[in-house]
Amino acid sequence: MSVFGQSVMRLEDAPLLRGEGAFAADIDFPRQIHMRVVRAEMAHARLVSVDVTPALDLPGVIAAWSAADVAEVPPIPFRATKVRGLEPYCQPILAQGRVRYVGEPVAVIFAEDAAVAEDAADLVLVELEELPALLDAAAEPTDFDATRNTEPTIVRKSYGELDAAFRDAHVVVALDLAIGRHSGVPMETRGAIARYDAAQDVLELHGTAKKQHWNRDEIARLLGRAPSSVHLFEGHVGGGFGVRGELYPEDLLVCLAALRLRRPVKWIEDRREHLVATNHSREQRHRIRAAVDAEGRILAIDNVFFHDQGAYIRTHGARVADMSAGLLLGPYRVPAYRATGHFRLTNKTPAATYRSPGRFEGSFVRERLMDAIAARCGLDRVEVRRRNFVDVSEMPYARPLDALGTDVVLDSGDYALLLDKALARFGWDARVADVARRRAAGESVGLGLGVFVEKSGLGPSDGVRMTVDATGAVELVTGAASVGQGVETALAQIAAAALGVDYRRVRVVRGRTDRIEFGSGAHASRVTVMSGSATHQAGLALAALAKQTAAALLQTPEDALEIVDGVVRRVDTPEGASVTLGEVARALAPGTKLSRDRATPGLTVESWFHSDHMAYPYGVHLAQVALDRGTGQVKVEHYLVGYDVGRAVNPMLVEGQIAGGFAQGLGGALYEEFRYDERGQPLSTTFADYLMPTIAEMPPLDILVTEDAPSPLNPIGVKGAGEGGTNAVGAAIASAVDDALGGRGQVTQLPIMPRDVLRFLAEGAA
């Protein structure tokens, strides 16, 4: 039986379970020094002066820099936007002239140990002249600098006859909806350890994640080096979620220091820093309108929104706003659409992507809208969705929209089928009856749903090199990265299935720029689709080469051979003559007769997979909640995630992704929020104030993984599984809470706070 599709154990776990992992903080080099960042304590201020000399007097301090000392390093560029004109809003590696958020790096200290560095940081004199803080992205823009305001761009997308649709509508449903500021908060904070190997003239950066190759190229460019003289290394990563592995000021500062000071430089972010320094996400306000006909069918959607980017534009450019505009429509047929995304800066920590970026927000907005349409048209909430689904017969379904620089073409999907399966598995009808009984007895209970389309497998290209050595062990070198999601296991399974070996014989090398020239890392639910497809192709090509070679060795026609468990043998006489893959590799070693017929010796192939369009997984979230009428607490009593991933390489890993993703969605729906006071001081700077859900908050979670719509865009039919667990949690829980309140549409913002629920209950009773 092929290992593809089996819930086999993770290859990654042995060192992690033994405490032998190599996370950023585990990495040490001889003679290393430690960096500490001095951060702005005002949200918006003129930076009058920075005096680092008192810090330099402290024994153990080696250097201290402010902006003037790093003036030659350009600000951090973008990797992910096609919007022009955003460059003036990039973040300098140390604040210049103004500070724009609490937590902005203002100076850095380098010292013999981390505690001394922190002592010294307290001695740096930073003179600030406070300016008014802008904290509401929906308020009128103010001045960013002398010539620019705080709205760098407006993201516009549209198609169809919008005005006519609104004119002819049976009803127009309009909502004002808001998603709170929260983000990925991995168990492992960021870390960066730079080392300059002067003997080889190579700069190394360790503790990296997600985007090693792009970051390598940019670090090289910004520091004036050849990319081949800079290498990035990934060890273990304790969660990525979008925020880890982007290029941040600290990454450049440690590299610059390693070059200048000629000593390894280590920086480990502490948790308090993390909550103000690492990318925030999600905060968006939508004023959305739908034109609807008498049967509850959508005629048009007008989506005006305000995206709170925070103080600077980071590596993602306007990507989250772009996706909030381009991917809002989800599984529904919408004849006319217009998105106007006000991409705005405020005096908060800069924002970027967080697991299911633009879609967690968009699904909340769209599904609140669907509930409102159902209410206005007197339709059942499930029925109104069915009526508006893109039908399976319409696949592939091209929307006249783009997102992430590629046209939105829904590749495959049977949305109605998954909804049916999810409702049946959840026991929706029985729960409807049960909820009615409990309400009659005085309880506030409700059911909610969210239907969505995810996206995955962003191209354009990914390559792998797959090699069998003389012992028969397989090495797969990929430009993908791992943020802990099981990349090694999934790729090993794909490789093993295509080649015909035990997956435990496959060593996956990832996240290293010194082993492969190109790579796209790990983001956007792309690894299994892109690197997985390249791996599949490589495995097949390697199998073909092995059979061709074995055919010569065994004097047997190639097509009579098969590869099973690393042995090439005859299909018709499996017990007869055979060769191992190790023997085949030896027969192709440099200098052998067989190797001379080939461009390169060895049992090795490199394979590339290209894709112009994304693969779109889709899902259904169903929730049952009960409200505590005294405290306002929302208790999620039962939850189901139904998700179609095309094909699951390892269903256990898919379910793990969904469960973890759900927990993060639950945080955004009910608990997590970065709050600020009126002067822009962050109020959520510890885990006592920024409430991550724990295992105690996790409800009973059921996961239904289906494989009804394999992607036609890749040879293994897969779609990404990383983000579907998060996508519609806000949508489904809001829907359920609103239902428990009587279906009045009172729930218009996330997170849903207990005291808001109390207010809604009081309004409902009045």
Added chain:
Amino acid sequence: MKAPAFEYHDPTTLAEAIALLCRLENARPLAGGQSLMPMLNMRFVQPDHVVDLNRIAELSGIRVLPDGALEIGAMTRQRDIERDARVAQACPLMVEALAQVGHRQTRNRGTIGGSLCHMDPAAELPLVCAAVDAVVRIAGPGGEREIPFAEFPLGYMTPAVGPDELLVGLHVPAAPKGQGHAFLEFARRHGDFAIVAVAVLLDPGPDGRVARASVALGGVGPAPLRLAEAEALLRGTAVEDDAIARALATTASLDPMEDALVPGWYRRHLAGVLLGRALGIARERMA
């Protein structure tokens, strides 16, 4: 988040610890470390000396006195108290509260004395001590003194322990026969400090009516708050619904703390809701 430099001391006897505290300027005693260590790492406190109490064996342990009352050493781990059958017998309120103190992992290290001296306004253990009229023992250079818990809080996060003194233990009277108890709190997540917590004790008299009521609120004022008026209203009643309603009415005049994350009205509202529920539970348990 690296602690500032300090000098570390690890005395093995109480006398030695007191002597250190008398001698050293700007010293902080370290109990289970569940509050002090994060505060040090965040540099909220910057002592020059830390006096570690963990090696002082005489400060740990639970003793039952002839009258059934408990003597609990200040350095006794919260988890050890929670799992002790004698505590369950003598003070079930404390066991019920302990289940909501942090997490099992923090209770393995956290001590009862540490919690009382840290005195977070919403902490569970000070609230229990307020409700049960515990007596605390404080040692200093001149010997030991005992004070009722009501006199222990001097203000927000300020216990009545001098810079050269240590809380060494507490005396917890045994619950009278038939006592009904309840401890409830509301926190947004399990294990967090409560937004509001309520402890209730109802002691029945020979007639089955309430002879003595104890009602205490946490998270409302700077320190645990006894609602004397509510207690008086409950005395002599059979805790009928209208008696509960009269007791609850007293929460309307509360003037709770307010902060950027929790408005005062919400704390006041929760105080009423939780007190109503707690009285209902304690009534059921009163025998």
